[in-house]
Amino acid sequence: MSTIHWSEITPEHIYRNRRALMRGAGGLGALATGACGGSTAIPGPAATPEAAPVRAGSDTDELGDRLTTYESVTNYNNYYEFSSDKEAPARLAKGFKTEPWTVTVGGLVRNPRTYAIEDLVGKFSPEERIYRLRCVEGWSMAIPWLGFPLHKLLKEVEPTAQAKYLRFESVFRPDEMPGQKGGFFNWPYIEGLRLDEAMHDLAILVTGLYRKILPAQNGAPLRLAVPWKYGFKSTKGIVKIDLVDKQPTTFWMAAAPNEYGFYANVNPEVPHPRWSQATERRIGELRRRKTLPFNGYGQEVAHLYAGMDLRKNF
Ligand SMILES: Nc1nc2c(c(=O)[nH]1)N[C@H]1C(S)=C(S)[C@@H](COP(=O)(O)O)O[C@H]1N2
Ligand SMILES: [Mo]
Numbered sequence: 001m002s003t004i005h006w007s008e009i010t011p012e013h014i015y016r017n018r019r020a021l022m023r024g025a026g027g028l029g030a031l032a033t034g035a036c037g038g039s040t041a042i043p044g045p046a047a048t049p050e051a052a053p054v055r056a057g058s059d060t061d062e063l064g065d066r067l068t069t070y071e072s073v074t075n076y077n078n079y080y081e082f083s084s085d086k087e088a089p090a091r092l093a094k095g096f097k098t099e100p101w102t103v104t105v106g107g108l109v110r111n112p113r114t115y116a117i118e119d120l121v122g123k124f125s126p127e128e129r130i131y132r133l134r135c136v137e138g139w140s141m142a143i144p145w146l147g148f149p150l151h152k153l154l155k156e157v158e159p160t161a162q163a164k165y166l167r168f169e170s171v172f173r174p175d176e177m178p179g180q181k182g183g184f185f186n187w188p189y190i191e192g193l194r195l196d197e198a199m200h201d202l203a204i205l206v207t208g209l210y211r212k213i214l215p216a217q218n219g220a221p222l223r224l225a226v227p228w229k230y231g232f233k234s235t236k237g238i239v240k241i242d243l244v245d246k247q248p249t250t251f252w253m254a255a256a257p258n259e260y261g262f263y264a265n266v267n268p269e270v271p272h273p274r275w276s277q278a279t280e281r282r283i284g285e286l287r288r289r290k291t292l293p294f295n296g297y298g299q300e301v302a303h304l305y306a307g308m309d310l311r312k313n314f
Contacts, residue, residue, distance in 0.1 A: 058130065060130075060142075061130045061131070061132060061142045062130070063296060065132075065142055065282070066142065066284075067130065067142050067143070067144055068141035068142050068143060068282070068283050068284055069284060070209075070210045072141065072283045072284055073141060073143050073209060073210070073218070074090060074209075074215050074217060074218060075087065075090045075217075076283060077089040077090065077217045077218065078135065078137075078232070079093070079179075079217055079219070079236055080179050080185065080189070081170065081171070081173075081177040081179045081187070081189065081236075081237065082177055082178060082179050082217070083178065083179050084179065089216075089217035090215075090217045092177075092178060092217075093215070093216035093217040094216070096176060096177075096220075097176075098117070098216060098220045098221040099117065099118075099221065100116065100117075101116070101117040101221050101222075101239075102114050102115060102116055102117070102239070103115050103117065103120060103222060103238060103239060103240065103241065104239065104240045104241070105153065105157045105240075105241045105242075105243075106157075106240075106241075106242055106243070107163070107167070107242035107243040107244050108159060108160045108162045108163035108242075108243040108244060108245060109157040109158055109159050109160060109163065109243050110157070110158035110159075110160060111156065111157045111158050112157065113156070113157060117207075117221045117222060120153075120205075120207075120222070121207050124148035124152050124153065124205075125148070126146040126147055126148060126207055126208060127146070127147065127148060127149075127204075128144055128145070128146055128211070129144070129145050129146075129147060129204055129225070130142060130143070130144045130145075131143060131145060131202075131225055131227035132227055132295050132296060133225070133227065133231050133234070134230060134231060134266045134280060134291065134295045135230065135231040135232075136230035136231065136232055136260070136264065136272060136277075138275060138277070138279070138280050138281060139280060139281045139282075139283055140280045140281070140282050140283070140291075140295075141282070141283050142282070143209055143225075144209060144210055144211070145204065145206045145208070145209050145225050146206065146207055146208030146209065146211060146214075147206035147207055147208070147225065148204060148205055148207075149201050149203065149204055149205075150198050150199075150203045150204060150205055150224070151198070151199045151200075151201065151203070153205065153241075154195075154198060154199060157243075159243045160243070162245050163195055163243035163244070163245065164194065164195055164244070164245050164246070164247075165192050165193065165194055165195060165243070165244050165245070165246065165247055165248060166192060166193045166194075166195065166198045166241055166242070166243060166244070167190065167191075167241070167242045167243075167244050167248040168190065168191045168192065168193075168224065168235040168238055168240070168241055169188050169189075169190055169238070169239055169240035169241075169242070170188050170189035170190070170235055170236060170237045170238060170239065171188065171237040171238075171239050172187055172188040172239075174187070184255075185251070185255060186251065186254045186255070188239075188251075189235065189236070189237075189251045190248060190249070190250050190251045190254075191224070191232070191233055191234075191235040191248075191250050191251065192247065192248035192250055192262065193226065193233070194247075194304075195243070196304055197226070197301075197304060200300070200301060200304065202226070202227055202228065202297060202300055202301065203225075203226050204224070204225050205222055205223070205224060205238075206218075206219070206222070206223045206224065206225050206234075207220075207221065207222060218236070219234075219235070219236025219237055219238075220237070222237075222238045223235060223236040223237065223238060224238065227295055227297055228265060228294040228295050228297040228298075228300070228301045229263070229264045229265055229266060229295075230264040230265075230266055232251075232252055232260070232264065233264050247262055248262075250262060258273060259272060259273050259274070261313065261314040262313070263305075263310070263313045263314060264314070265294055265301075265305065265310065266291060266292070266293070266294055266295035267293060267294075267310060267314070268290065268291040268292070268293060269293075269311075270310065270311055270314050277291055278290065278291060279291055
């Protein structure tokens with residue numbers, strides 16, 4: 001009877017949640033005021049009716065920079081499962097089936113679960129978050145995502161005391177993803193976060209952008225956005241999340257351990273072995289701009305790395 005697809009009800013969710021958004025739910029209000037709820041060990045949405053107005057619906061990020069156009073966000077992509085050519089995923093991902101889709105959350109948790117994507121979206125209503133995305137290659141964007149904080153999902157599955165890291169696994173479908181046919185890389189794409197990083201309110205699971213359903217080339221139906229880290233940490237096409245006790249070996253660490261570390265925090269002072277990270281090109285702009293420590297989210301996240309040598313833990 002009721003066959004309304006979840007992607008069609010998403011805009012209404014947004015509409016319904018707009019009042020909550022405007023009151024400063026989650027990280028948006030925090031971002032706009034620079035006082036993020038994530039400065040506590042177990043962050044939660046610090047929503048209060050008195051919170052400062054937020055930038056939902058704004059066409060700039062909290063630093064005042066224009067959003068990258070929808071056109072660029074959806075036509076200039078890194079998605080090696082399809083191709084290493086950034087203009088190819090938009091074309092090659094056309095018709096990629098993102099439903100049915102399940103996400104299995106397991107490992108060191110009390111309540112392991114497999115979610116249908118529509119259940120995830122129904123359960124954790126999407127919020128708009130405007131984040132910068134800084135690729136390790138030296139380009140960046142400002143993107144209005146729709147998603148929900150990863151800590152909401154973690155709260156439901158209840159990591160055990162042994163859980164120290166998360167391991168994210170992307171979809172493996174070599175018949176549909178031509179990049180997975182080559183022998184060079186170790187598929188599937190794997191990424192990871194430390195548990196306290198994953199609990200930070202800025203770390204979100206993304207289901208949309210520009211208030212639309214997430215396009216396949218951007219990682220539909222579910223991808224991460226971890227805005228203080230290089231873009232490769234933001235796993236696309238997530239099918240599995242495991243809580244583990246050891247630091248996972250990621251896709252890029254396996255491919256080039258001297259070039260890509262586990263932490264991958266945006267850091268203008270630590271060059272990539274083959275290029276500087278001091279500046280970046282914002283897509284749509286001509287001049288390069290300075291790269292900010294932690295991609296401009298240092299106030300919110302620097303405490304996570306207190307006492308760590310960020311050159312060693314690159
Ligand atoms: N599964 C998967 N996730 C991935 C990648 C990839 O190749 N495969 N590329 C990463 C890199 S390097 C970047 S910069 C971002 C790009 O996200 P965007 O295309 O939505 O801007 O996705 C990240 N997530
Ligand atoms: Mo990237």
